[in-house]
Amino acid sequence: MRLVDFLDRSPAMTNSDVRFIDLDNDVSLSYQEMVNASIHLADLLRKKGVKSQDVVATYAPNSVAAYCCIFAISRVGAAWLPLNTRSTFESNLKLIDKSEAVMLFVDKGIAAENPQFSDHFSDDQLISLDGQQIAGLVFSSLSEAPSQGFSFDGQHPATEADQALVSLLATGGTTGDSKLAEWGSLAWQTFTSIQAEVMPLPDILACYLVSAPMTHAAGIASFAVIGQGATILVMDGMVPERLLSVIEAYGVTHLFLPPTALYMLMADEHVRDHDYSSLRYFWYAAAPMSVEKLKEAIAIFGPVMVQTYGQAEAPMICTFFSAQDHVVALENGCASMLRSCGKPSPQVELEVMDDDGNILPCGEEGEIAVRGNILMRGYYKNPEATAAIRKSGWQRTGDIGVFDEQGYLAIVDRKNDMIISGGFNVYPSEIEQLIWAHPAVKDCAVIGVPHEKWGEQVTAVVELKNKNCVPKEQEIIQYCKDKLGSVKSPKQVLFWDELPRSPVGKVLKKEIRKFFWEKEGRKI
Structure with a gap:
């Protein structure tokens, strides 16, 4: 299944009230117009x-125009490489080189600021866009029905095999350089069918808000x-008061945010001034979340919080922790259940294993292992x-995880993050x-730093809510x-103005470690 198939086969094709709406650029397209x-655009790519x-890349902020580029890439049977505008230009160039992309849709502003593109692409390989036009074509002309005899008829190319390459997704890069995970047709089909099963559309007109990077x-x-x-409502970036107003004004039913962005919403002074009754799924993932902050989120937004677990290599819905699970955990005062990421999703096999591949019983910690059609094909041109x-x-x-007796999985830590003290x-x-x-405390990271006696010393680096307090x-x-005993407690605490984060909000522990470990000439 290709990405454009979700558009072409959508029931919204016959409903002009269901639209792609760009809140930043005053663009609104029906599904048929998209x-x-x-x-x-697919005809342009073919020519x-x-x-x-x-492989064709997109390098642009969130917009309806960017969605149009993705669908055009898919329509010709090419693979989509998303590049995050919040990543450094140099890191995106590395991904372009690794992918051997033959074409790039690039935002006009980004292209103007980075003439180095000419070292990687010819003028004919660069297609410019902004929020209201692509390749010099405005949406009023793009959205018109193709004329008779149009050279591209939109029919499916011969790439319908289950393992046809659909997209390349960069891995997190929190411990080193990003690799490219190959998502095939079957992985996309499995991922989306699981999502539709565990999060069915509500009985009201569904409205999905994209404000976090659409490349992730x-x-x-x-x-x-x-x-x-x-x-589909599209806005670029997250100004808390604006986002909260949009939820109310447009009756948003679906919203995905990483915990760091959710914390920003909850810290806004007007967060309790809006009506969130339209929300059905407030999906948080990509990083752990404090139990106390999760309780606060449910109190503000209602019993709509859902969580999933996954990664670029095993797409993002390997487990599911439903809104009802959250309610049960709260009613029973079960903090350990709130720390979990749910149970394995339908169509996914997930176990906790020791280093020899033996499946461990509940209560024993080990490495999380996954199998099923949801997995990536492999790392792009990196069989090793x-x-x-x-x-x-x-x-x-x-990732290190543990199952409880009810079958809920808790993520203990990254295997490489373990401290030996x-x-x-x-x-x-x-x-x-x-x-x-x-x-x-607003956020924190705990790492091991060099210590002559203990090998590693447990150290906490803390970002505060109020820097004056x-x-x-x-x-x-x-x-x-008082809570953990002396062995697990930090031996030193540092207060930083801001923790280093990836473009999707994950704390970059490798950057924090570098601060302490560089003088030792090693990283572990």
């Missing part, structure tokens, strides 16, 4: 020589609701890296969960000792 526009299974989870999750026939994470038919995630294994996430609950270091240390 089909027409994507056919015009430029783009072939089935070529927020945009990826939109294709399932496009296939179901939802209105693919083989390194696949053993006996299972794909290792690099004085011979003890210390998992940072347990400490981070506790520090997050401190009333002065700084707790004492010893207060945080004692706060942890």
Whole structure:
């Protein structure tokens, strides 16, 4: 299944009230108009020589125009490479080079600021866009039905095999350079069918808001609701008061945000002034979330919070923690259940294993392994890296997890984040969960830093809600000792104005470690 199939086969094709609406650029297209526009652009790509299974990249802010480019790429059978405008230009160039992209849709402003594009693409390989035009064509002309005899008829090219390459997704890069995960047709079909099953459309007109980067989870999750026939609202960036107003004004039913963005919403002084009764699914993922902040979110937005677990290699819905699960956990005062990411999703096999591949019973920690049609095909042109994470038919995630007796999975930590201090294994996430609950703390990261006696010393780096109200270091240390004991408690606490984060909001522990470890000439 191709991305454009979600559009072409959507029930919204016959309903002009269901639309793609760009809140920043005053663009509104019906599904049929989006089909027409994507056919015009696909014809342009074909004339430029783009072939089935070529790679074509998009490098632009969130917009309806960017969606049109994605559908055009898919319509010619090419693979989509999304580039995040919040990433550095240099890191995006690396992804372009790795992917061997033959064409680039690029925002006019980005192209003007970065003449280095000419070193990677000819003028004919660069197609400019802004919020209201693509390749010099405005939407009033793009959205017209193609004329008779149009050279591209929109029919499916011969790439319908289950493993046809549909997209390349960059891995998080939180521990090193990003790799490119190949998402095939079957992975996309499996991912979206799971999403439709666990999050069915409500009995009101569905409206999905994309404000986090559409190149990542927020945009990826939109294709399932496009296939179901939802209105797609698009805005670039997240100004809390504006986003909260949009939810109320447009009756938003679906919203995806990483926890860092959710924290920003909850910190806004007007967060309780709006009506969120239209919301059915407030989807959070991509990073752990404090139990205390999760309780606050449910109090503000209602019993609509849902969580999933996954990664670029095993797309984002390997587990599902439903809104009802959240309610049950709250009613029963079960904080451990709220720390979970739910149960394995339909169509996904997920186990916790030891290093030898033995499946561990509930209560025992081990590495999370996944298998099923949801998995990536492999790392793009990197068979060695693919083989390194696949053993006996299972794909290792690099995450440490544990099942409880009810079958709920909790993510303990990244395997590579474990601290070894004085011979003890210390998992940072347990400490981070506790520090997050401190009333002065906005966010934190716990790492191991060099120590002559202990090997590694548990260290907390804290970002505060109010930089004028700084707790004492010893207060945080004692706060942890009272709950966790001395072994797991941080031995030092540093207060930073801001933690380094990836473009999708994940704290970059590798950058924090670098601050402490560089003088040692090693990273572990």
